[in-house]
Amino acid sequence: METHTHVYILVAFLLGTKGLLLNLNQTQGPSMFERLNALEKQLADEKRQRYLLQVEYSEEKERIAELRHLQDTMNETNQKLLQDYNSDPKRFQDISTQIRGALLSIYNLDSKHNLDIQKVLDALRDVQTSLTDITSNQSDIFQLQRHFREKQNVLSNMLDAVKRNQTTNKEKIKSLRASLVSLANSQKNLQSTVNSTSNKQTSLNTQFNKIQRSNVAFVAELSHDVVNPQDRYHIIFDNVKLNIGENYSANNGVFTAPYPGIYHFALELTSPPQSSDHTLHVQIIKNSVSVAVTFLDSNTQQYLRRTGSIILELDTSDLVWCQTDHPFDSNTLTSGNTYSMFSGFIIHPL
Structure with missing residues (x-):
């Protein structure tokens, strides 16, 4: 302009x-x-x-x-x-x-x-x-x-x-x-x-x-014989052979579920020959409820070996352990050399 x-x-x-x-x-x-x-x-x-x-x-x-x-x-x-x-x-x-x-x-x-x-x-x-x-x-x-x-x-x-x-x-x-x-x-x-x-x-x-949740497994055996246990005796498998995830306690013999899932548990028990008839039942317990039982009865001539297993659905923090039921007369659970073992692993996480 x-x-x-x-x-x-x-x-x-x-x-x-x-x-x-x-x-x-x-x-x-x-x-x-x-x-x-x-x-x-x-x-x-x-x-x-x-x-x-x-x-x-x-x-x-x-x-x-x-x-x-x-x-x-x-x-x-x-x-x-x-x-x-x-x-x-x-x-x-x-x-x-x-x-x-x-x-x-x-x-x-x-x-x-x-x-x-x-x-x-x-x-x-x-x-x-x-x-x-x-x-x-x-x-x-x-x-x-x-x-x-x-x-x-x-x-x-x-x-x-x-x-x-x-x-x-x-x-x-x-x-x-x-x-x-x-x-x-x-x-x-x-x-x-x-x-x-x-x-x-x-x-x-x-x-x-x-995959990480699938890495849960344990195997434990007795480090010493269990002789004449009482009724409802809590069996502690204290010699841990495998403990992936560290969910089994050797101090109290209890497995704690880390995740919800389908789990498998197995029990293998050995009893030596006894001088008289006897009765011993061992239960697998889930949260204080018996879910499986293994019988070791009337063995007077030879070693007796029994196994039991079960598949359970567990939620986080559910507890699983073993205990005796209705023992009669003289009973012994043999330790060492994988004679008496408690084991478990996760099949499928939920």
Whole structure:
């Protein structure tokens, strides 16, 4: 706006001096008036060129605004990419590097456009400064005309350079937009990969937990004979041979279920020959309730070996142990050499 005002003042000044120049024409000839008319026409052409340049400059500013909006959109996209960075650091670092390169290219193009426009505006200011120095001296007018022609040539060359740069920049921006679309597609593919990897990780964790819960087993035997036990005597198999998961206690002979599941328990008992008839029952107890029983009765001639087993569904912290039931007369449970053993393991966690 300030540039237009200066031009209007200059044109008014020239029109005001037109009468003075007409007087000069009476002594210097009609060629002076024709030159002044030519100069006025040239100034009008210059004004029109400046107007066209301003229009082109406004269009360029709109393009730059679009580029800046695109840059903001890219910044938002870059923030989303950074949120998923930990999922695949190296791949996201490569994408971030490409995006920063694209943003830097756009910024450089923006700076170059601004520099070209600034050069044109500087040239226009030089023209305005030159116009203010116009006097009625004919030699000054001729010099000004030459100066105008030189400036016109400079401005024409600069405008041609700006147009060439605009064409090149449009192609670069088109290429950058295509690259950004490709990067966005790559981001979607990476997100799909991350989601798939996360699902696989969840599945693996579930399988690992099931495998981990399957690692429960124990085997224990008597380290010393149990002689003439009383009724409801709690048998402690204190010599532990296997205790995966550490869920069987050699101190009290109790197995504690670590997880809900289906468990198998087995009891192997050996009794030496006795001098008279006898009775001995050994129960497997679940939470104080008998769930299985093994009989060692009436053995007077040889060693007696009995086995018993059961499959139980247990909840977490359920207890399983062995105890005697209704012993009669003399009874002995033989220890050592796997004669009397208590064992168990998990079949399937629930």
